[in-house]
Amino acid sequence: MKDASRLPYWPRAMSEELAAAYAGGISVTxxxxxxxxxxxPKPHHISGRRVVWFxxxxxxxxxxxxxxxxxxQPEKKQTTNSWAAAAAAAGKISGQRRSTLR
Structure with a gap:
């Protein structure tokens, strides 16, 4: 088996050996x-004798x-207005400005 721990990422389509390693390091058997x-999941035949797991x-x-x-459906991420988020993080209320001069 290829050393799966040395992969920089897991490929989308995997051989039988890599699929077994990805699934918790189980054996091919x-x-x-x-x-x-x-x-x-059942394997997919993508060409000739080439079989992969997605x-x-x-x-x-x-x-x-x-x-x-x-x-x-994948969960939708809640997005906020970046200006509003920055103002909230700075403790400012939207629509109000503070002068740096006093």
Missing amino acids: TLRREVAEGNA IEELDAWMDRIKGRTVSA
Whole structure:
């Protein structure tokens, strides 16, 4: 197996060995058994004999194991006006200005 800990990032599509390493460092045999039992995501044939697992599907599998439900829609991040956020952080009230001269 390739040394997965030396990867700078996990690729989106992984070989069987990398998918097993990504899924908590399980063995390839365990990954195959989990796929056969219908627990783990099935691999995708992308060309010829090339078979890959997609990182999103592996993440969803790990989330199910952990007991979390995966939402169909990603959560929207709340954004605020950057000027308002800066003013709030500085302790100023919107619309009021303080003179530096007294």
